[in-house]
Amino acid sequence: MTIDNNRAIAAAVVAMAGFNGVFLSANGLFMLIDPLTWYELVPGVTDTGFFNQHFIRDIGMIQLFLGVAFVLGMLVPERRIGLWAAATAWLSAHALFHFWEVAVGICSPSVLPRDFPAVTLPAILGIVLTLWAIRRSRSGQPVAA
Template sequence: MDFSRENRAVAAAVIAMVIFNGGFLLLNGLFMLIDPLAWYELVPGVTDTGFFNQHFIRDIGMIQLFLGVAFGLGFVNPERRIGLWAAATVWLSAHALFHFWEVAVGICAPSVIPRDFPAVTMPALFGILLTLWAIRRSRAQKLALA
């Protein structure tokens, strides 16, 4: 990835967010696929959402794995970056909004918001920031070539 004309702080933030989203989502997805029962028992708050269902956990694990791969591929493929990151971010944002909706309608207590933030809301926010950065960067590069 060429950051030659990028502010160093911005470049560091982009790299950190990609590493977080790509690494966390990929590893979490693998964990869900390899040992869904351990994932169910170890991740805070998951047991509060209902009974153990290995099929459902593995389904979501595949999604998480693919989202992590999308962030990694987008990092190394600038021409595909916007599409990969935007698609992943749509799912992450919908997932985060669903968690807020559960609080809004009384399914969950407001105390779940800070508990879920690192694994649910933060990846969505990082995805939004990364996608907006990629769009801005793509436009700037097109203008520079014009």
Template structure:
């Protein structure tokens, strides 16, 4: 999307049916996806902020996916667009939800373990 926006526009199935080629817009979206990926990567190495780093991009991914569903609901695209777009649109939102959910559970367990060490004397 960033290096060859025209190539991306013509290579990805269904994109040409969404409107005319717009290099600026495609590069803007490419930057958004780099930011989302960066947030997920940061979450892998900064566990204390993982919930934020994985939840924020997941919210954007769901907004993007729901926009695709809205386009079908109002007749802009046919229902076949949902199946075509699923791997690149809805699946990332689902995977982000699973990661963010795991991060929330993990953060709660970490917090509970740290609280237990405050109240349970350590063996010497």
């Protein structure tokens, strides 16, 4: 691989981890600070049940922790695999749950594209990032991007 390819890959890794870190942290903070506004503004949330500030704040804490895990993984490369894998496990389970709801008829398939940016995309990015970090570690390459 050339230096230019390595730089492009490093830039892509930083962009993906940065997106997950910033998006998840910001969403978590929003859920913690103003759960009612979050509930009313996020498309599709009002279709999932009544407003429950406690539940929204619980999930907000999870979202914040996930975002911090992606940021810490960028900053502390020797902890990257564990941080990203743990966060990705939750994100993947959450995305699969959305697909399950469609599969069993709880939701229509139209929810999948609507939910993609906030639910499925972070899981996909987490999977790509975690696999990249594992591959890099196994190949003996330096852990930094």
